[in-house]
Amino acid sequence: MPIISQKAQTWVVVPAVLVVMAVITYQILLAPDHLQGTKNILSMAKTIPLPVGGPESIEWDPQGEGPYAAVVDGRILKWRGDGLGWVDFAYTSPLRGNCSRDEVVPTCGRPLGLSFEKKTGDLYICDGYFGVMKVGPEGGLAKLVVGEAEGRKVIFANQMDIDEEEDVLYFNDSSDKYHFREVFYVTVNGERSGRVIRYNKKTKEAKVIMDNLRCNNGLAINKDRTFLISCESATGLVHRYWIKGPKAGTRDIFAKVPGYPDNIRLTPTGDFWLGIHCKKNLIGRLMVNNKWIGQLVEKTVKLDLLIGLVNGFKPHGIAVKISGETGEILEILEDREGKTMQYVSEAYERDDGKLWFGSVFTPAVWVLDRK
Secondary structure, eight states, rough: HHHHHHHHHHHHHHHHHHHHHHHHHHOOOOOOOOOOOOOOOOGGGGEOOSSSSOOEEEOOTSOOOOOHHHHHHHTTEOOOOTTTTTEEEEEEESSTTTOOOSSOOOOGGOOEEEEOOTOOEEEEEEETTTTTEETTTEEEEEEHHHHHOTEEEEOOOOEEEEETTEEEEEEEEESOOOOOGGGHHHHHHHOOEEEEEEEEEETTTEEEEEEEEEEEEEEETTTTEEEEEEEEEETTTEEEESSTTTTTOOOOEEESSSSOOEEEEEEESSOOEEEEEEOOOOHHHHHHHHHHHHHHHHHHHHHHHHHHTTTTTOOOEEEEETTTOOOOEEEEETTTTOOOOOEEEEEETTTTOOEEEEEESEEEEEEEEEO
């Protein structure tokens, strides 16, 4: 009996120890950061489902209609309200035969950042495969506007903004090697080939104004158009480039935000919202901060597993608001458990105070009425 009892105790103790070790390992390596002072309110947002995944960027036309959403199968969809739902507006490739509603097919394109030009009604589109494109107010097939800059092809156009007074576009080209589908490898492998490009619509000149960036993702011009900011997903750094004034042509660090930032949108009051893909964890930091680990991961870890490792296998929602004057973090909103919102790519504040959110993966946009 004592021998049987001892074996029984072993069978109980060993699994218990393994469970405890697994929990400790998860908490140390994988658990997303706990951020102080956040508001865990994003789970209260209203969900508007889409028939296709990944509304990475959203935008409204000059008449206030929309939102328009850039989705994974190469289309831009338009929301016509609860009665009509989503309708086709535009697409970036004529090759529509094998496009998937769940996964990126390179020949179909992958529209990302959207920006309407108010004076013309044209919609400019950063496509993660083709470059910067444009479609008229009636929609349809978009045409290429910028496909290279200073002799180098635009591989990964990401987000842009328009200075309509100067007739100039500014946009991110996030990598000289990878397209959108490999964005997480760009984040971890340490490469610094990202650049910000200025395109003069009158002269058709595309000029690099910032380079040596590490997966630069979001971009926005400030309210008085004296500078622009561009954020690096890998580092959380927000770089500033001075467009006008005594510092014109120079750059500095404007802010640093928690997590892996995506798109940036200017608020009606002149601050900025940044969509955050997820918070950081220890294993993510090890990959991002040690180039050799990141390059090993790139060669050995499948993309789905890498995404899980980065977000701690716990998709969640987060957005950060920073001051348009100082870069100070003003507010952090969360859906800590990912009950409603996950993989936030964009946070867009409208004049009525409502916050709209896009997602790089989830087939939904969300709207939060804070009033």
